[in-house]
Amino acid sequence: MTIIGNPEIGLYTGKLPKGCELCRLGGKLVLFITGECDDNCYYCPVSDDRFGKNRIFANETEVKDAMDVIYEAYRMKALGAGITGGDPILEIGRVIEIIDKLKNEFGSDFHIHLYTTGRYVNDDVMKELVSAGLDEIRFHPVKELYLNAVKIALKYDIDVGLELPAIPNEGDKIVRLVKWAEENNVKFVNLNELELNARNYLNLNSKGLHAKHGITGVEGSFNTALDVLKKFEEDKKITVHYCSSVYKDLVETRTRFFRIIKYNSKPYEEYTNEATIVRAIVKTNHKIPLLENFGEFNGSHEYSVSPSIIKDLLNEYTDLIDEIYIVEEHPDSRRLRVGEKLIYSKSKNG
Ligand code: SF4
Numbered sequence: 001m002t003i004i005g006n007p008e009i010g011l012y013t014g015k016l017p018k019g020c021e022l023c024r025l026g027g028k029l030v031l032f033i034t035g036e037c038d039d040n041c042y043y044c045p046v047s048d049d050r051f052g053k054n055r056i057f058a059n060e061t062e063v064k065d066a067m068d069v070i071y072e073a074y075r076m077k078a079l080g081a082g083i084t085g086g087d088p089i090l091e092i093g094r095v096i097e098i099i100d101k102l103k104n105e106f107g108s109d110f111h112i113h114l115y116t117t118g119r120y121v122n123d124d125v126m127k128e129l130v131s132a133g134l135d136e137i138r139f140h141p142v143k144e145l146y147l148n149a150v151k152i153a154l155k156y157d158i159d160v161g162l163e164l165p166a167i168p169n170e171g172d173k174i175v176r177l178v179k180w181a182e183e184n185n186v187k188f189v190n191l192n193e194l195e196l197n198a199r200n201y202l203n204l205n206s207k208g209l210h211a212k213h214g215i216t217g218v219e220g221s222f223n224t225a226l227d228v229l230k231k232f233e234e235d236k237k238i239t240v241h242y243c244s245s246v247y248k249d250l251v252e253t254r255t256r257f258f259r260i261i262k263y264n265s266k267p268y269e270e271y272t273n274e275a276t277i278v279r280a281i282v283k284t285n286h287k288i289p290l291l292e293n294f295g296e297f298n299g300s301h302e303y304s305v306s307p308s309i310i311k312d313l314l315n316e317y318t319d320l321i322d323e324i325y326i327v328e329e330h331p332d333s334r335r336l337r338v339g340e341k342l343i344y345s346k347s348k349n350g
Pocket of ligand 1: 037046087140
C-alpha cells in the first residue's frame with residue numbers, strides 16, 4: 001500500500017473514511033451542536049465566542065433548532081453532516097433529535113458522523129445514537145481513560161475512528177494510539193495538523209509551537225503526521241489519514257461554497273474562483289424594464305442584477321439610475337460582504 005494524496009490537503013493510507021470522502025466533495029454540512037465541553041485542551045481551536053457556550057451553528061450560520069439545520073442542508077444540497085463541538089454528547093437530546101430529523105428528511109443514505117472525546121459515551125448513549133441513525137463516530141481521547149468509550153462503541157454496527165491532533169514531538173504517543181486502534185479493530189485514525197489561532201496561540205507559543213506556513217499550521221505537525229503515516233504505510237488493517245489545516249480552513253470551506261453556488265445561486269449572480277458571489281446593486285426610484293425582467297427587487301428602491309447588464313442599463317437608462325454598486329459576498333446564508341465598489345453615482349457621474 002502507498003501513501004495517497006497531497007501534503008497541502010491531506011494524505012492517507014488505505015480507504016478514506018466515508019465522512020472525509022463526502023467532506024472532500026464539499027457535501028458535508030458542518031453542524032456545531034454546542035460549545036460546551038468538560039475538557040480543557042491547551043491546543044483547543046474552538047473560538048472564544050463558541051467555546052463553553054450553548055450555541056448551535058450550521059456551517060457558518062447560527063441557528064436555533066432542527067428546522068434551521070434542515071434549511072441549511074437544503075441550501076447546499078448536503079450529502080451528509082458532521083456533528084462537532086465542544087462535546088456534542090453534553091447535548092445528547094439535541095443530537096438525537098437532529099440526527100432523527102435529518103435522516104427523516106433526507107433518507108438513510110444521508111451520512112452523519114459525530115466527534116466526541118468519549119468522556120460521556122456509555123452503552124445507553126451508543127444505543128440512542130445508533131438507533132437514531134448515526135453512521136460514524138470519531139473519538140478524540142484526550143485522556144487514556146476515554147479509550148474505554150471507544151471499546152464500547154466498537155460493539156455497535158457503526159464505523160469507529162480516532163481523531164488526534166498531530167502534536168510535534170508526540171509521534172511516539174500517536175504511534176502507540178494507532179497500534180492500540182489497530183489491535184482493537186478501529187477502522188481509521190485521522191491526524192489533524194495542529195492549528196494555531198486567536199484562542200490557542202499563546203498556549204502553543206509558550207510550548208515552543210509556532211506557525212509554519214501561510215495560514216495556521218504549526219511547524220513540525222506535518223512531519224510528525226508523515227512519520228506516523230510511513231510507519232503504517234504497508235498496513236492493510238487500518239487507515240491513517242492526515243488532514244492539513246489549509247484544507248480545513250480554506251479548501252473545505254471553498255468546496256462547500258462552490259456547492260452552495262451550484263445549487264442555490266440566483267440567475268443574476270456570477271461567481272469567482274474563490275467561491276464568492278458577485279452581483280450588481282442598482283438604486284433607482286423608477287420602474288425600468290431591464291431591472292423588472294432580469295433583476296430582483298430588494299426593497300427600498302434597490303434591485304439586484306447581473307453585472308453583465310450594467311453597460312446596457314447605463315446606455316439606455318442613465319437618467320433614471322441613482323447609484324450602481326458591484327458587491328462580492330460569501331454564498332452561504334450569512335451573505336458576508338467581502339467587497340463593495342461604487343461604479344456609478346448620478347451625483348458624481350451624472
Ligand atoms: S476536547 Fe475538543 S472542544 Fe474540548 S477542549 Fe479539547 S479540543 Fe476543545
